[in-house]
Amino acid sequence: MTQHPENQAAWLNASKSALEVGPAPYTHPGHDQLVIRNAAIGINPIDWLNQSLGEGILPHIRYPTIFGEDIAGTVVATGEGVTRLHVGDRVLAVAGLIPSNNTPEGAFQLYTVAREWLTCHLPPNISFEQGCALPLALVVAGLGLFGKQYLGLDLPTVPARPKDETRLRAVIIAGGASAVGGTAVQLASQAGYEVVSTSSPKNFDLVKPLGAAQVVDYHSPTITDDLRQAVKGRELVGAFSLGDGTADYLADVLNSHEGPVNKFIARAEGKHDVPEEGDVVVKFILISPQVIGPDTPLRPIFEDNLPKALDGQFVPRPTPEVVGKGLDQIQNAMDVLRKGVSAKKIVVQL
Missing domain, CATH: 3.40.50.720 (NAD(P)-binding Rossmann-like Domain)
Structure with a gap:
């Protein structure tokens, strides 16, 4: 039997509930997918808004779910058809839970399944914390x-x-x-x-x-x-x-x-x-399932433009502010963002 890593996630088990850390399935990548071991997760207003408003803002979400959109980390597995990225690559990626409603694609876990065309190499000059400021913003x-x-x-x-x-x-x-x-x-x-x-x-x-x-x-x-x-x-x-x-x-x-x-x-x-x-x-600007599909207009940005631009032309902004380390710190990070920040990206390290 093939062994795979043990995954953990910060689960949103019900609408308007607090996050709870617990075991999560490790999902192997499908065609044109890869698995990323997350090193840093960015927090967005939609995260705390969804937790607060539940069906009032994203009525299609099924519970329990693993939320979050912004990840940066290391590729640990690649699926069939993936040629641009390889195991060991440092990357940033869009976590596609909101449009896909598929928990393996959520950000708030150790291992996230990402789509190759919404994943980008991180050059050595860009940290994981800086990189995770970009995915949802780019979308x-x-x-x-x-x-x-x-x-x-x-x-x-x-x-x-x-x-x-x-x-x-x-x-x-x-x-x-x-x-x-x-x-x-x-x-x-x-x-x-x-x-x-x-x-x-x-x-x-x-x-x-x-x-x-x-x-x-x-x-x-x-x-x-x-x-x-x-x-x-x-x-x-x-x-x-x-x-x-x-x-x-x-x-x-x-x-x-x-x-x-x-x-x-x-x-x-x-x-x-x-x-x-x-x-x-x-x-x-509606992020529909088509937006994260293979024919997305974002594909040339992630595959062609950004990998080159991050080498000095494009600067990840705003500056990351790390508020904790570990999945158990994500709830606190959402609370910090909810209170309001200026010109900062709230980040949790893993």
Whole structure:
């Protein structure tokens, strides 16, 4: 009989329950899959939101389940058809539990089954803690920016695509100091777009090096006018929304822009009151089973762009903040994130 590692997980046994650490099956990889021994796990708002709201936010989830989306670690097994990655490789990967509803694909365990096309080599200069800040952020930012059903922008390149001075194309990306926002800023900038972002003033110096040409204070009472001025004279290719009320002022900017404009907002999260029958389309970035399937528009980012870009061009942001080690620390990590953090990625080491 073939021996396999003993797995443990932080289980969410029922809706709105606390996490409980216990044994979990070790699942061998299927076709185009690999198994990763997790070294670091990133925590996202959806983790504590799902625990708090249960069926109110993700009604399709079956319990008991193993949640979590962001992992970084070492490949310990590969399935048939996997050629790009090998046992022993350091990687980051998307844990696909939310769209797949398949517990072996959850992040909150020692061994996670990942899909090859949503896994990326980690170069030696990037730690596991830095790497696990990226997976879900790459999915949301990549889909919103480049998915044909969203903004449909050109893909990023390595080296970064030079900006066309004869056709200045700008995109507004809210929340540049967050994991999703900072990832979106880098991807759009490296695709050749002029990025205007928002953050609190204390984080301006964090967002600008990511590729933002201008950063506007999102607390400013004149934020709509500030953004209008920032994109004046540009072709405005759309906007990327994060946070309650953000889509409302972004819609005002799009509606009043003088010049070529795509009146489309890719919404990562946050409430808004933009009318459905208006000129501006606001579309929620939905992570469906198709998004993590083999035909995903994210595939070229994970397979081609990111492995090269992480060697100095793309910087994992925000900075990881390790709040503990071990599966029993994940509940505490979710509680820390729920209380609120700024420009930090909450991480648990394993």
